[in-house]
Amino acid sequence: MKILMVCLGNICRSPLAEEVMRSKIEKYGLNAEVDSCGLGGWHVGEPPDDRAQRTALKHGLNISHQKCRKITLNDFDDFDVIYAMDNEIFRNLSQIAIPARKPQEKIKLFMNELYPNENRPVPDPYSGGMSQFEEVWKMIDAGCEGIAKRM
Numbered sequence: 001m002k003i004l005m006v007c008l009g010n011i012c013r014s015p016l017a018e019e020v021m022r023s024k025i026e027k028y029g030l031n032a033e034v035d036s037c038g039l040g041g042w043h044v045g046e047p048p049d050d051r052a053q054r055t056a057l058k059h060g061l062n063i064s065h066q067k068c069r070k071i072t073l074n075d076f077d078d079f080d081v082i083y084a085m086d087n088e089i090f091r092n093l094s095q096i097a098i099p100a101r102k103p104q105e106k107i108k109l110f111m112n113e114l115y116p117n118e119n120r121p122v123p124d125p126y127s128g129g130m131s132q133f134e135e136v137w138k139m140i141d142a143g144c145e146g147i148a149k150r151m
């Protein structure tokens with residue numbers, strides 16, 4: 001099972017989701033791989049945002065090795081499930097997949113594995129402070145736990 005976590009910049013939410021999911025894969029011994037990317041190319045090649053790095057470290061995960069990349073059409077073939085962090089990301093992923101005839105049923109709203117009938121986007125913390133990153137961490141940790149338990 002190949003899992004792709006997608007946010008806007010690939011420096012805040014999806015790098016956290018990538019590493020948290022990797023830790024759950026290890027914790028539960030799952031046969032899965034995980035990667036992350038962004039819709040935008042503003043930070044390509046950069047490590048995650050310093051606030052995301054500090055939040056991860058606080059919870060025992062190091063994300064400093066990650067490098068920002070932008071989504072490609074091949075990602076829709078290479079991954080089995082593509083998790084969008086919020087509704088705008090979900091819509092944008094569909095808008096990329098549909099005209100390119102890529103399988104849009106692979107695209108899911110991240111928090112829907114934990115709360116199937118609710119709309120709970122992971123909010124963009126980029127213009128927020130450390131408390132926003134902590135909130136995002138909590139959602140992502142719970143969301144990844146939900147994904148792992150369904151696997």
Ligand code: 4NP
Pocket residue numbers: 007008009010011012013014038042124125126
């Ligand atoms: P992310 O946050 O989507 O969680 O990585 C953002 C990071 C960068 C930007 C926007 C959101 N940006 O506009 O550069």
